[in-house]
Amino acid sequence: MNNLPVKLEVFEGPLDLLLHLIDKNKINIYDIPIADITEQYLEYINAMETKNLEIMSEFLVMAATLINIKSKMLLPAPEAEEEEESDPRQELVERLLEYKMFKYISVELKDKELDASRSLYKLPTIPKEIAEYKEEINVEEILSDLTLAKLQEIYKSIIKKQVDKIDPIRSKFGKIEREEINLSEKLYQIQKFGLKHRTFSFRNLLEAQDSRMEVVVTFLGILELIKMGRIRIQQEYLFDDIKIKYLADDIIQMEEENF
Numbered sequence: 171m172n173n174l175p176v177k178l179e180v181f182e183g184p185l186d187l188l189l190h191l192i193d194k195n196k197i198n199i200y201d202i203p204i205a206d207i208t209e210q211y212l213e214y215i216n217a218m219e220t221k222n223l224e225i226m227s228e229f230l231v232m233a234a235t236l237i238n239i240k241s242k243m244l245l246p247a248p249e250a251e252e253e254e255e256s257d258p259r260q261e262l263v264e265r266l267l268e269y270k271m272f273k274y275i276s277v278e279l280k281d282k283e284l285d286a287s288r289s290l291y292k293l294p295t296i297p298k299e300i301a302e303y304k305e306e307i308n309v310e311e312i313l314s315d316l317t318l319a320k321l322q323e324i325y326k327s328i329i330k331k332q333v334d335k336i337d338p339i340r341s342k343f344g345k346i347e348r349e350e351i352n353l354s355e356k357l358y359q360i361q362k363f364g365l366k367h368r369t370f371s372f373r374n375l376l377e378a379q380d381s382r383m384e385v386v387v388t389f390l391g392i393l394e395l396i397k398m399g400r401i402r403i404q405q406e407y408l409f410d411d412i413k414i415k416y417l418a419d420d421i422i423q424m425e426e427e428n429f
């Protein structure tokens with residue numbers, strides 16, 4: 171009577187086989203019944219049909235390790251060493267845990283590789299003449315819906331708020347004289363602010379100034395930048411706040427003599 175052929179599972183190495191036996195028998199990896207596991211392990215390698223000596227030698231080395239651990243656990247330790255004797259399975263458990271961690275990581279990386287293989291990327295193919303195109307700025311069109319009356323109304327409301335900020339008591343203590351506000355420096359500050367925020371409120375910008383003189387200089391700076399085409403202003407409805415959009419991608423330093 172011929173024996174029925176049995177196809178054995180293929181394992182990546184002796185540690186992979188041990189993990190399989192532990193999972194199959196639902197064993198606590200920190201408390202391995204070394205005798206049972208050794209017996210099952212030896213049964214598997216006896217049934218292996220591989221002729222690759224390098225692969226077989228790895229499994230045989232692990233078999234010798236298991237037998238050595240089994241013998242240590244069966245033989246009683248000398249009385250003097252009983253307290254200091256560590257668990258013979260400790261090193262094997264650490265190797266199994268380390269292998270299990272790397273095996274889990276490899277599965278995760280394989281899943282990520284599979285997900286990445288399903289993603290396609292396309293480099294930009296915008297023609298050079300389109301990529302370098304910059305829309306010409308029409309100052310008259312930008313200012314078409316803005317009147318001096320609107321600007322004056324906003325200016326008056328800002329000045330009033332500056333006056334309301336004055337403490338009637340502390341304002342009589344005296345003043346610390348400040349240097350005159352430099353328009354070129356204020357232009358630089360507005361451009362720096364615009365480059366960072368891109369779109370901002372005209373009203374909030376003026377309200378953030380510390381004095382009436384700074385409000386006036388900031389107001390003049392906004393008008394100058396509109397003239398230069400570096401900012402655009404918009405107002406959706408009458409008496410709404412004016413939104414300022416910074417159009418440039420850089421900051422230019424203006425000299426006082428240019429004004």
